[in-house]
Amino acid sequence: MIKLLHLSDIHMGSGFSHGRINPETGLNTRLEDFVSTLGRCIDRAIAEPVDLVLFGGDAFPDATPPPFVQEAFASQFRRLVDAQIPTVLLVGNHDQHAQGTGGASLCIYRTLGVPGFIVGDRLETHLVQTCNGPVQIITLPWLTRSTLLTRPEAEGLSMGEVGQLLIDRLRVALEGEIRKLDPEVPTVLLAHLMVDNARYGAERFLAVGKGFTVPVSLLARPCFDYVALGHVHRHQVLCEQPPVVYPGSIERVDFSEEKEDKGFVLVELTRKQTRFEFCPLPVRAFRTIEVDLSEAEDPQLTLLSALKPAVVQDAVVRLVYQLRSEQLEQIDTPSLHQALNLAHSYTIHPELVSQLARPRLPELGVGRSIDPMEALKTYLANREDLRELEAEMVEVAQWLLLDEQTTGFDLAEAAAGDPEIDSDLETVEDQNTQLRLL
Numbered sequence: 373m374i375k376l377l378h379l380s381d382i383h384m385g386s387g388f389s390h391g392r393i394n395p396e397t398g399l400n401t402r403l404e405d406f407v408s409t410l411g412r413c414i415d416r417a418i419a420e421p422v423d424l425v426l427f428g429g430d431a432f433p434d435a436t437p438p439p440f441v442q443e444a445f446a447s448q449f450r451r452l453v454d455a456q457i458p459t460v461l462l463v464g465n466h467d468q469h470a471q472g473t474g475g476a477s478l479c480i481y482r483t484l485g486v487p488g489f490i491v492g493d494r495l496e497t498h499l500v501q502t503c504n505g506p507v508q509i510i511t512l513p514w515l516t517r518s519t520l521l522t523r524p525e526a527e528g529l530s531m532g533e534v535g536q537l538l539i540d541r542l543r544v545a546l547e548g549e550i551r552k553l554d555p556e557v558p559t560v561l562l563a564h565l566m567v568d569n570a571r572y573g574a575e576r577f578l579a580v581g582k583g584f585t586v587p588v589s590l591l592a593r594p595c596f597d598y599v600a601l602g603h604v605h606r607h608q609v610l611c612e613q614p615p616v617v618y619p620g621s622i623e624r625v626d627f628s629e630e631k632e633d634k635g636f637v638l639v640e641l642t643r644k645q646t647r648f649e650f651c652p653l654p655v656r657a658f659r660t661i662e663v664d665l666s667e668a669e670d671p672q673l674t675l676l677s678a679l680k681p682a683v684v685q686d687a688v689v690r691l692v693y694q695l696r697s698e699q700l701e702q703i704d705t706p707s708l709h710q711a712l713n714l715a716h717s718y719t720i721h722p723e724l725v726s727q728l729a730r731p732r733l734p735e736l737g738v739g740r741s742i743d744p745m746e747a748l749k750t751y752l753a754n755r756e757d758l759r760e761l762e763a764e765m766v767e768v769a770q771w772l773l774l775d776e777q778t779t780g781f782d783l784a785e786a787a788a789g790d791p792e793i794d795s796d797l798e799t800v801e802d803q804n805t806q807l808r809l810l
């Protein structure tokens with residue numbers, strides 16, 4: 373039996389806006405959180421001790437992290453070198469650099485010849501000798517379309533056809549590795565990808581065109597004793613036999629992970645009878661506190677009573693409250709700040725509720741579907757102010773609907789085919805902490 377620790381999606385150096393500067397160290401407190409959480413994973417690997425550590429990719433938010441972040445990451449993994457625990461670092465999408473090949477931020481470990489460290493930046497099989505015998509590890513880093521397909525090959529194909537072609541290419545390439553395997557030796561597939569039956573958040577939309585989704589049947593093969601995945605931040609088990617597992621990220625990267633448990637996976641690897649266990653990590657809480665004050669008699673009191681110390685203490689807090697404009701004066705902002713002072717960090721988002729809350733048009737009814745043209749006409753009939761535009765709007769709407777039916781035009785597909793839009797999506801991803809990609 374070979375014991376291994378599988379962790380993924382460290383994203384060290386992200387989420388600084390949820391932290392503050394620690395005056396004693398000069399470092400962002402969220403970096404300190406990520407370092408101590410990574411430290412707990414490494415502590416466990418050494419305490420067990422495990423025979424092998426597998427990292428599923430996405431070490432940093434991008435391929436060029438600042439030196440102090442690189443160093444914080446390296447100083448934790450360095451402990452595995454000292455403990456003589458072999459380690460495989462897989463290259464995720466965030467580790468890839470637009471220039472050159474492979475993961476610049478991780479390849480340094482190979483360049484330096486760090487003993488026992490393997491960097492998985494291509495599809496390749498590694499035979500690793502551990503204290504409890506050999507293991508075969510197939511590394512499958514994040515693949516983009518351009519890795520598997522040239523532009524002329526994709527020309528004239530629909531997105532669906534391109535997706536199928538990519539899967540076919542990957543299947544052939546993987547088959548080539550599988551044929552080289554020694555069937556007697558325990559085998560792990562370590563891959564950074566999206567699996568089609570995984571539960572995603574916003575990452576699914578944001579990854580449009582950046583990669584492709586792989587059917588679980590391609591991975592859940594009897595030749596593998598464990599499939600160690602990275603990319604999706606929510607921990608999940610996609611298949612039991614063999615285990616196909618996303619450990620998820622080790623720390624909450626943003627509020628979309630508010631309700632997710634964070635942790636790593638301990639695996640007892642054997643041919644055919646692998647066992648594994650998710651080990652939760654005590655990470656910093658993220659809490660959204662949402663209060664509707666629009667009907668409250670005493671909005672200030674209602675708001676303060678929602679900010680209980682037990683909820684706020686040491687958490688990254690996002691306070692959202694709705695109120696009417698005439699209630700604004702009843703809110704004493706300094707006392708809110710005082711109540712939130714216990715939080716690790718916080719933001720306050722007041723939202724004004726319009727007095728003329730849009731009444732639903734009774735003609736449209738509730739819970740029944742309606743033809744878009746019929747809905748538009750009903751809407752226009754209720755809008756005196758748009759009377760002059762009515763005819764034109766109906767005509768344009770008809771054109772739009774016709775266009776959609778005849779060409780099947782779809783924004784997501786259009787974006788998928790356009791590399792510039794890909795990079796725009798990447799920018800959106802970097803800037804918008806609500807919409808996080810793996």
Ligand SMILES: [Mn+2]
Binds near residue numbers: 430464602
């Ligand atoms: Mn990823």
